[in-house]
Amino acid sequence: MLTRIDHIGIACFDLDKTVDFYRATYGFEVFHTEVNEEQGVREAMLRINGTDDGGASYIQLLEPVREDSTVAKWLDKNGEGVHHIAFGTADVDTDSEEIRGRGVRVLYDEPRRGSMDSRITFLHPKDCHGVLTELVTAAASHTSEYSSATTSH
Numbered sequence: 001m002l003t004r005i006d007h008i009g010i011a012c013f014d015l016d017k018t019v020d021f022y023r024a025t026y027g028f029e030v031f032h033t034e035v036n037e038e039q040g041v042r043e044a045m046l047r048i049n050g051t052d053d054g055g056a057s058y059i060q061l062l063e064p065v066r067e068d069s070t071v072a073k074w075l076d077k078n079g080e081g082v083h084h085i086a087f088g089t090a091d092v093d094t095d096s097e098e099i100r101g102r103g104v105r106v107l108y109d110e111p112r113r114g115s116m117d118s119r120i121t122f123l124h125p126k127d128c129h130g131v132l133t134e135l136v137t138a139a140a141s142h143t144s145e146y147s148s149a150t151t152s153h
Helices: 015-026 070-078 092-101 140-151
Strands: 002-011 030-036 041-050 056-064 081-089 119-123 133-137
Touching: 002 070, 002 133, 015 041, 015 056, 056 070, 070 081, 092 119, 092 133
Parallel strands: 002 056, 081 133
Antiparallel strands: 002 081, 030 041, 041 056, 119 133
């Protein structure tokens, strides 16, 4: 089932300024950046640490690139801050179906492409005590990239 905290998603108005804060304050470096057109965000993944399952835990900074994106609407209502928590899983399809069977609303019928070519889905916050929850299966290339980087040291 769920193997780790994959990332904490933080919505921000200015991605570059927020990255600078996390770099200067905590020493976190950007591991990956991309624009996810489907979700309407520009994002930076800051790697925090490795995990026992060969993955890693990240802070995901999200800046909307469209006013109609979910993150833009969330920022308008709530301001900057924690947007969601994501749990890593080896099989997002199976785990989301099991969770759906327990009465929790899964927001996507089929998992979608997420950061770093992962497969993702979200659970409705009203069914998760107010927390937007994401399930993530990392792309094999990023898990093996992290594993080879840590075993070569």
